[in-house]
Structures are given as C-alpha cells and as structure tokens.
Amino acid sequence: MKPNDLVQGTLGLLILRILALEPMHGWALSQRLKQMSKDVLQVGPGSLYPALHKLEQEGWITAEWLISDTKRRVKFYSLSKEGRKQLEAQTADWKRLSGAISAIVLPVRS
C-alpha cells in the first residue's frame, strides 16, 4: 500500500506511534515504518519530511541536531509530552473509526 492511499492524517499517527518507541531521524523512521508494517507501508521523503515538519510545528514532536558517529549533523525527532497526549487521543479515534469501518465493510465481504 502506498502512503497516498492512507487515510489523510494517518501518516502523522504512524510517525507519532514510531517515535513513541525511541527518538530517531527521518530516514530511520521510514525504514522502521517499512519494517513494522512488514513492507506494506512505504513512505518516501516527499511525504515524510513535510509531515515531520508539520508535527514539529504543532509541537507534538521536537527536533534536535546531533552529530552522528560518522560526524554528520543529523536531525533527531522525539515525541513531546503534547505529542504523547495527541497520540493517545488519535489512537482512540482510530480505534473507533476502524471499528466502525470494519463493522460496515467486513460483513459485506463475508
């Protein structure tokens, strides 16, 4: 599945979810997403970075420049307190929504 097909705003939820595990930089995040979704979800820089910047703007994630082992400046993102709250709220919403959707969609298939 392409991220474009994802419900609008879901990418943000996914990013928050992944950053809840540990702080990481953009590329690592895209890899982790791919790996956690068993290659179903892939996200390129074109969607990833705007989403990251938007979340940073909202104050849900914070960014910090660190120097990597290879002496490169790397921007690490981590979840803020607000972000954590947001994650909870959005997860609850998501559960409700997905429950509702499956309730409608699944019986048709069966």
Add this chain to the structure above:
Amino acid sequence: MASLDTAIQELNPKQLEARGEQLRQEGIVIRTYDLWKTYIMGDQEIHAVSGVDIEIRRGEYVAIMGPSGSGKSTLMNLIGCLDTPTKGLYYLNGKLASEMEDDELARIRNKEIGFVFQTFNLLARASALHNVELPLIYAGISSQERLERARRALSSVDLEQRMHHKPNELSGGQRQRVAIARALVNHPSILLADEPTGALDTKTGNEIMLLFERLHEEGNTIVLVTHEPDIASQAHRIIHIRDGKVDQDEITSRSKN
C-alpha cells in the same frame, strides 16, 4: 360549576364587586373561575392552564402536585399575580386580581403575597437583612420600622445571627430560610412556594417543611408546589393538576377537619 362559570362571566362590575365582598366574608382567600393561560408558540396554542376553578380558604395548607409540564408553576404565578390569565376570573382576598393594572398587581404582590422560589432568587449583592427588607421598601415603610421588622422576620426563621451575610456566604437551606423570611415580612394573606425544597437535599428540605408546618400553625395560608408525595403529604389538602386542569382535590390525613 359550568353553569356558574357562564353566569359569573355575565355579571356587571357592581355584581362582581359584590361577589368579591361575599368571598372575603366567607374567608375565601383564593377563588378562580374558569382560569385559562394560553401561550402561542408559532401557530400552536399551548394551554398551560385550561379552565381551573379552585377555592382556597384562609388558614389552609395546600400542596399542588402534578407531572412536569402540567401547569403547576403557571397556575402558581397566576395566583401570585406575577402573570395575568388569558381568560377567567381570579379573586384574591375579595379583590378581582384578573382585571388589575400593572401597578395594582405590583401593590398586591407586595402586600398580599409572599413568594418563595425554588432557586431562592435572593439579590446576590445584598445582605440577608437587606434582602428581607426589600418588600418593605416597596411598601413605603420607614427605614427604622423596616429594619426592625426584617430583623424580626429573620429571627422567626432562626437566622438572626446571619443577618449581615451575603447569599453566597449562606448554605442552601439558610438561603431558602432568608427567602421565606422575605416572603413573610409583609404579613401577606398567602404564602406561595414553588418547589421550595427542589434545590435542597432531603435533610434540609425536611427542615424547611418543618418551618412551613410551624408557619401554618401560626395561621398562615400556604400553597406549595411539589413533585414529591412525601412533601405533599405534609399539607392538609392536595390538588392534583394534569394537562392544565384540576384532576383531583384530596384532603389528607393531616387535615384537622
């Protein structure tokens, strides 16, 4: 009764006056003839009170009961001269209140009626004393006497010590007692209470009811509206209202006669 209604509608002013005098002499404080209150909501007519005839004598203790929306409050406000009927006649203490002008009604409310509300309706910025004093001000009584009588009224509800407190410095029960003192201060012909215990817990409510009992024993005429059968049963007569009409008029066991 119906024949009487039509008959009374046709009386001339002199005869109406005579009827009032007769009612007064018979000790009937409240008498309504085919009393209606109709509200127009859009193109719909709501008959909040539809053709009520009741008679309440001096010294009676009456509870009005009925389901929500049955017209209890509307009736109380008509009796209390806060509102004027759409149709019908209403004698209060022998005077034809249903035909009165605004200013006369204000005077009647001031002199003849003591009102107790569910939500107390005290002036927030005024002390208990000043709240009680208020009706006396509009009665045009001198400040000396006002103070004296207000103090006496407060002490009759056991609140003399809280005289200078503001409403928000008083408990709910105390506030209602201030409201009752205010209702009594002008020695009205009748005390009207619309769900006086509605905003109070059971214990405080019972205290208030004891106070009403005492006031009744002291000779006051009392009409109160309530939802609760417990409360109503303390009255000596219960008028049941349904859909704006008198449904049932029962004398309780507490009645002495």
Add this chain to the structure above:
Amino acid sequence: MRSFRKWRLRLRSLLDRSQVESDLDDELRDYVEWEIDKAMAAGGSPGEARRAAISALRGMERVKEECRDARGIRWFEDTLGDLRFALRMLRRAPGFAAIAILTLALGAGVNALMFTVIDSVLLRPLPYPDSAQLVSIDSVRAGSDRGSISLPNFLDIRRQSRLFSKMAAYEENSASLRLPSGEPLHSSGAAASPNLFEVLRVRPMLGSPFPAEEDHAGEACSVVLSADFWREHLSSDPRAIGQSLTVDGKSCSISGVMPDGFAFPARDSEFWIPLQPAPDAANRGASFLEIIGRLKPGVTLAAAQTELKVIASRLEKAYPDDDNGLGFGARFYQDRVTGDVRPALLALLGAVAILLLIASANIANLQLARALGRKREMAIRAALGAGRTRVARQLFTESILLALIGTGAGLILAVGSLGLLKRIAADAIPRVQEIALRPEVCLALLVIAGVSALLFGLAPAWQAARRDIEAALRESVGAVAGGHNQQKLRDVLVVAQLSLTIMLLAGSGMLLRTLYGLLHADAGFAAQQVLTMQTAVSGTEPQDQNLATTVYAPELDQIEQLPGVKVAGFVTFLPLSNGSASASFLIQGRSNRSPGSQPRALLNAASDHFFSALRVPLLKGRFFSRADTLGRPRVAIVNDVLARRCFAGENPVGKQIAFDAGDFKTDPITIVGVVHSTRQTGLAEPPDAQLYLDFRQVPPATLWSQFLLKQIMTYAVRVSSGDPVTVSKSVQQVIHRVDPGQTVFHIATMQEVVSASVEGRRLGAILLSVFAGLALVVAVAGLYGVLSYMVSQRKRDIAVRMALGASRDDVVRMILSRALLLYAIGLTGGVVGVIWCGHLLSSMLAGLQPWDPLALGITTFGLLLVCFVAAWFPARRAASLDPYATLRAE
C-alpha cells in the same frame, strides 16, 4: 508553553530564514547519504549506490517546498483563522463593533488632526536651512511689550555682536504696485536689508537676490517677487527678470523670484524691496525695524541674550536721550512666528487627549461588558482545552483588529477634516500652508491608539477570562449573577468619562462666552450697515500735492451723493483692522517733561463724517467741520481715555496740544471735541488714548502727510438701509473716476471686520466646542452602554424586585437614580477639574474668565438632560420586563 514554542519556531522560520534553509538542506542530504549507505551495505556497487542516490535526490526541491509549507502554512492559517474569527465575532456584535470603531475613530481622528497641526506648526522647523539658528531680536523697555528697533540701534547691534553670523532688518510693508503692463494693484511684502536672503539662506529660484548691500542712496531700486505673484501677475514669464515694476511710485527692476512656499515675514508677503532709509532713519528714537539674525554654529540663545544685554547697556550709556531704559530680547524666530498660537494649540491638544481618554474608557467599558457576556463562551472554550494563551491570542487579535479599523477610520477622518481646518483656519494659524499629515504622525497615532486599545481592551478581557470558574458558578446558583468588581470598574470609567466631558464642555462654554462677551461688548462704534474698503494712492503723485483736497475730499463728497449712502467717512487706521500708530505730544501750558515721559496717544487722521459713519458718540464739544481747512487753526478730537488721563477734572475742549519731535514739530493744536473711545487693536484690549487730526489740515509734503495720508486709508460708508455691500460697486467707481491710479482692496462690512478680529478665538472656541460635542456623544454612549448592560445583566434582579412588589415606576426610578448617582459623582470630579483647568487655561489664553458659573451651570444642566435621556431607554426597557418570563428563563 506549547504556543510559546510554536511562536518561537515560527519566528525562527521568519527571522532566521537562511539557518532554517540550510538545516533543511542538511536534513535532506542526510537522508540521501543514508540511502547511499544502505545501498552500499546491501553490497551494491558504487554505481548502484549512485543510482539510488540520484533517485532519492529526485524531487528533493519539491520536498523542500512542501516542508516550507508545512512550517509556514500553520501560522498563516492560524492567524487567518483568528482574524476571520475576530471578524465573525465583530459581525455578530455589530452594535458593539460599530460603537467601538466609531469611538476609536473619533478619538484617533481628532488626535491625528491636532497632532498634525501641532507637528506642522509648532514642531517642524521653519522651511529655512538650519532654522534653529534663526533668532528674532526685539527691543524691550520696562513696562511695555516687545517692540521694534531703530536703524541706528540695529546697525550698532550688528556691528558689535560677535555671536551672530549674519543679521538683517526688515519692515513689513504694503505698497501700491504697477505691473510692467501698467495695471495697478496693492500688495503686501517687506522692505529688508539686502542680506535678508543670506540670513534665511534661501536663494531665488529665478534671477538673483538684491545686489549686495545696495548703497543707501537707493538710486537703483530692485524688487524680488514671490513665486505666486510671478505666476499670477507675470504669467510665469522668465523674461520678467530685469523688467521694471513700480513700487509706491518708484520704478524698481525685478531682480529675482523666490521659490514656492517662501513666505517671509507673513503668509501673504509677495514682494521684497531693499530697505530705503526713511528721512528720519538716523533718528535713534524712531523704532520701526524688526531684526532677524542667524546664530553662529554652537551658540546658544542664552549666550546671545547675554551679549545683547551687554550691547544694550553700552548703547544706553552712549545715547542716554534715546536709549534710556532700553534692552534687547532675543527669541527663536520660530517662537516669534508661532508663539501666539502655541497656548491655544496646546490647550486644544489637551482637549483631544481628553477626548482620546474618554474614547478609550468607552472601549474599555464595551470590552468589559463583552468579556462578561462571553464568560460562558470562554468557559466552554476552556473546557474544550483551549489554553489561556489561545484565548488571549484570540482576544488580542480582536482588539488589534478593532484598533486598526478604528484608527484607520480615524486617519481617514483626519485627512478629510484637515482640508476643512486649513480652510477655516487660514487666518488664525500661522504656517497653515505647511500643515500636512506626515507618516510619522500616522505611525505615532497608530501606536498610541493601538496601545490604548490594547490596554483598555485586552486587560479587562483578559481579567475576565481568568476569572475563577468556581466562583462564577457559585455566584450563579440561586443568586443573581454578579461581576460586582467589573460593574464597579465600569462605573468608575463612566464617572471619569462624565468628569472629563464636563471639563471639555465647560471649557468650550468659557471660550464661547468670552467670545460672545467680546462681540457684544461696547466697541465704541456701531458696526451695522457700514461698508469699509481700504485704498492706497499710487504713490506717483507729486510730493506737494494735497491729497486731502484733490483726492479724498472729492471722493467722499461724491460717495455721499450716491443713492443709498447715508454718510461716508474716512480714517487712517480703522478700528480693529490695519494697525495703529502712536505718538507722544505736549500739552500747552504744562511744564515740559522729558521725551520718555510725555503722554502718548494712538494717532489718526479722520474726516468730518468719520464719526457719524461709525456712530462714534460725541461726548463734548464738536466733530470736525468743513471749515477746518489747511489754513485755519488746527483742531483735534480726543477720546474719553485721553481726556481722563491728561485732563482729569478739567474740560479738554479748548485745551491745546502740540508735537515737538524732529520732523513732526507742529504749532499748537486745539482740542475741539471729546468722543467715546473705540477699540483700536483688539476687542479684548482695553481702549487706549486716541487723538484724531482733521485730514484736511494735514500739511502736504511733510512726514505728517506721508504718515497719515499717503498710507492705506480706509473709507467707512454707512448706508441708509439694507446690505451695505450693495453700494460697493458704485463707491469703487467713484474712487476710480476721481483717481484712476488709486487701488481699492479688502472690501468688507464693518461687521466682518469685527468678526475677523476675533478669528483665532472663534476658531479655538469652535474647535473646542466640536471636540466637547464629540466627547459628549462618546461619554453619553458610554453611560447608555453601562446602564443598558446593567439592565441586561440584572434582569433577574429586577424581576425579583418586581415579584416582591416593585412597580414599574420603582424600576424606572432605580435605573434613573443610578444614572443620577454616576452623573453626580462625575459632576463633582468635573467641577474640580474645571476649577483646576480654568486657572491653567486662563493663564494660557488671555481674556478668559477662569470661573464662569453660567457656562458651568448651563453645561451641568445640559449634561444632566442628556444623561437623563441616555438613562431613560434602559430604564424603560427594565420596566417593561416581564417578571414571570424572566424568572422562568433562568
């Protein structure tokens, strides 16, 4: 906290663009590097790695763009959202918005107007280079006003002074000109020492200034013209330079044209000629020059004053006869130009500042009311999780929006009224042509209005938003919702508004009363049905021509023949118009006193019918008659002030006086009549001693004639009925017929002359009245708002009272007595303010009574009525409340 962070990030995006950009570059490059690393780690060749990198790099520009959007757009959207929301809120409360904006527009508008006037007139330097170095020097004698300086004294000052780089003398002048085309006209200008333009550092835009220090013989005369004159009368012809123009009969060649806007010494100065030493120029006692000097760089005014003191004492010692008691005063030339109007302008500035205060109080009141009304909205917002900062930001946006719209409207108002003001104030305010709205003023105004709107609007709203919800809930249970403190604050604001309004109203009342008093005081003459016109002979007449018998007398005779004309008179200096001249004289039969202590009187030549034309009452003796001709014994008429001063207890009629100074020496002159005094220099000035000489007896070819007849003279023509202007044409025809070279100008009825003499006062009074009227409107709107709000907030209160037996009248009485109480407190404060300000004002504005019980009484009563009306509507609304419905609604 969170919003603070966001702001910081956003600020960073805005301010630190390049850093943000390079961060973005780094971050994306980092991504590419990781991709390459990954490809390499997966065992791919460098080529594959490069391909991976290139594919990763593709579209990175778009990514960047989107990242930028993600950062910026939120902020933009938020702000836009806030703005849209604020607009929606304002639209939902159109009454509030309209009153707030109108109030602010009025406050800001009049302030912009006065700021602009004060900035342009008082603050902005005069349009001369380094104008702060320009200093005006006057003579000061003990016990008299500043005065002019004589030519010898001027030359001595200039020679002795070390602190001035240059110094020029000038004399305001008006002259009959004849254009190269032969057309005669009258114009005003100045005669100045030739270095005047060097002192001012302004060069002609065309041609050259006067030849340097033209020799005093004055054979070759040259004239410099104003740009306006050149355009209007010489059709902007550059060849006009070198042509000749006749000035008072003397042919002068046009040497230059000054640039636009050059207006020295007066707004209407049109020509400048070199100072021609008058025959008595060597007379140290004949003071007729004004002096302007330019300080050397770095020299202070105080230093110049000290130096002038030294020079004055030197001159006093050297010339004890003429310079006894003489001193010199120096002040900045700008102060000389604007000094007269400064107090009035500052007083008006005070008035508009007060108006702004009143307006701000109104906004504060409105905002308080709204904040309270929005308590629920705020509570819901808070419950929905909006942070306090978020709520504050929204209020902030709203206040700013209001301030911007209000101030913008105010500026438009100011620009609109500026033109009007310039037109009506043309004669009352100096430098009026320079008045223009400058961006600095707009900016200052925006800041002031913005700050006051915020202070007065945001603070109370913020406070309301912060209110303890618990307390609010508790209050509303079973008792009537309060907001007691807010109500108190609002009352205080209204009281302050009323006090300030009373001050303004009483102030304008005082000015109007003073003005009315002046216009209705006994000026010594009857102005109705009199037409006046000024004339000047061409100046080309032979020296010894008797103008009285050849020009003026025939003209007067013929004018009196005209239909509709009752009587025609003639005088050198008309009361309240073109100046005055005074001279000292001797009284025959009294011991001669020293020149300095001889009696002085305002001097005039008048015709026999002048007094009846203006209906100046004769108190004793007789008027002039036709028999008083040149050869006959000379006669004079004095006024009652002179009679009292010089002949106390005696009958002046028959007494003789004489003049003995230099060229003005005369034989004894007999006083034949005493007339009522007329106000010569101004209605507010107490009358001075006056001495009239018969115009037929002024000897031709003397300084007397130069002084009293070869002048601007004024005809005063009384008509038998109707509008005096109707005879204007025929009178001019007569004058033209008798002497075609004579110019006629400044035609006005005597009533217009009187009215023009109080122009400045009138303007001040009108402006202050307008401001006071605006203040009244705003303050009354405030009172109305407070009472309406009180009624709407205390509906339940009122319903309870009605349930307890308050009649409708009781309710009306309650609201009205509330208004009355506010009014009474406001009145007390206002009266205290009036007493305080009255003293301040009367020290600033001459002729003002500081304590005017009638004006104050009318003001108080008027305001009471207006307050009553403002309170009446809310009171009626309260009284028409349905107690049952109201109690039920809660």
